[in-house]
Amino acid sequence: MSWSKLKQQLEGFLSPALHRRVEYRAPGYRYLPDKSGICYISVDKKNVLNMSDKTNTIRWYQTELEIKNDPDIQIPIANSDIEAVRQATKGPVPEDRLIVMARSRKSTEHAKELMSAQAALVKSNFIVVANQFLTTPIEESLESEEILLNILALVDRRVGKKRILSMVEKMELKHPVVRYFYELRRDTL
Structure with missing residues (x-):
């Protein structure tokens, strides 16, 4: 065409x-x-x-770290994400630390998707x-x-x-x- x-x-x-x-x-x-x-x-x-x-x-974005540190990107964390981190750690981890770990995991996945797109x-x-x-x-x-x-x-x-x-x-x-x-x-x- x-x-x-x-x-x-x-x-x-x-x-x-x-x-x-x-x-x-x-x-x-x-x-x-x-x-x-x-x-x-x-x-x-x-x-x-x-x-x-x-x-x-x-x-x-030039790097994944820029995406992770961008304040405009708010990544929602679901209970299933926290539960997946809890099962992966296989030990007693404080709830607030689980949330931080889940957010970090989700932001890494999101950064990789954005960079590839x-x-x-x-x-x-x-x-x-x-x-x-x-x-x-x-x-x-x-x-x-x-x-x-x-x-x-x-x-x-x-x-x-x-x-x-x-x-x-x-x-x-x-x-x-x-x-x-x-x-x-x-x-x-």
Whole structure:
């Protein structure tokens, strides 16, 4: 599918409140066919997501430790997580220490997931992911670990106000760029 047709389809699915604000851009490299996957998502004429550039306004993590120390990421701990740590320790451990250990374990798992999703985004081809988005149900795109699929689904008109408002807890665990587009969409409701 040509870029212009793909762009037209993606913009056709944009939420009406974001119609003129969010744009999909692809610089034309006429003589460099291997550069066709480089694309940008801009908000209010400002490039917000450039898949190959980590120097934009969205925070990109370099290490797992940065993710663990980020105060914006609040990782909820369930009783089952504490119980799993209790069984793994096989001994008397104070309750407050179990909570700290469970939080550390969950934050390590979460950091690894975010780092792998971030690495996949840099390597991915926007056109391939956009075609995947157009052929999969919106629920799958929202639940996906792929950052770009999350973004395309969040700005989609098929995701209603009730669903956006009910996603607050899920968004706390997502990458900052996904949270940015979530907040952009939530603010337009």
